[in-house]
């Protein structure tokens with residue numbers, strides 16, 4: 001046994017959140033047992049569940065819990081019962097609050113085309129095959145936060161305004177994350193901007209280039225966002241790490257997510273200097289909640305990201321990914337991935353299948 005000990009705040013949230021997080025925690029506990037890692041898991045309330053109990057989507061106790069943890073594992077928030085609430089207490093505010101208070105400036109979304117699901121993609125198999133992209137989106141700056149902003153009346157008509165602004169240190173820190181991450185992968189970074197028309201991204205390009213000089217082993221290429229959007233569907237396998245602004249990252253990561261065919265497969269990590277939050281990219285899926293229909297693989301793959309980025313166990317992260325590949329190869333599918341010739345199974349059975357595959361791979 002080692003003295004490795006981590007505090008993990010677990011926020012299942014709403015809808016299918018609790019169902020998929022239950023399976024993800026099972027996987028995390030197996031890895032902890034195999035590696036002699038002590039985990040201090042504490043469950044807390046966020047989102048609509050928190051609003052119902054405490055009148056706020058992010059109660060102070062949950063925030064304190066997150067601040068005191070090495071990582072947060074979150075399910076999903078939101079649902080029809082809370083849609084009519086005022087903006088300030090909507091479940092989704094919990095996510096913004098956590099991002100802001102934990103200083104999570106880098107959002108990582110891996111997009112991997114699994115060979116056994118290649119037909120689930122809306123693109124032709126020969127285009128999508130080999131796709132393995134990591135999109136790094138700047139999360140706390142840019143046009144989503146810049147001021148001035150708002151809608152005002154000028155000369156008798158309404159004008160809407162937002163401000164796209166980046167300070168060089170905001171660009172530098174996400175650039176460092178991009179180059180460091182690329183070193184652990186295929187050592188290629190594509191930085192996406194619109195430097196031909198937007199000065200804020202001209203600075204983006206300059207700073208990324210400066211930081212890149214410190215990483216001579218990593219190849220850097222710049223693309224305009226319109227070209228990148230096109231390249232993603234033309235030849236997605238050309239990309240390794242893509243780093244971009246908050247706005248462009250929001251759009252490109254959704255475009256890239258669809259390359260693989262199911263939202264139930266895609267994990268994410270949001271990283272800051274001291275904190276990290278891991279969550280599937282899907283929402284609370286109220287249409288299938290509580291019916292054992294949700295795909296838990298995105299939540300399980302979010303645990304793999306936690307193993308890599310917070311627990312310092314990249315080998316175990318690969319083991320979890322391999323276990324996921326293995327169950328897909330065996331033809332096991334939740335309903336969202338079900339095609340003729342495969343066996344549809346429920347959320348809990350899928351979680352169990354991954355656990356069994358992981359145990360089969362054995363302890364270190």
Ligand code: NAD
Nearest residue numbers: 076077078079263264282283284285286287288294295336
């Ligand atoms: P959604 O991602 O919840 O669902 C979209 C569709 O994908 C639905 O048909 C759903 O059944 C399906 N789906 C999603 N995850 C799945 C999974 N793991 N397995 C199988 N099928 C899955 O998006 P939505 O319907 O637009 O939003 C529902 C609620 O979730 C809203 O309240 C929204 O605000 C919230 N939301 C939360 C987050 C988050 O917590 N990060 C993200 C997006 C949406």
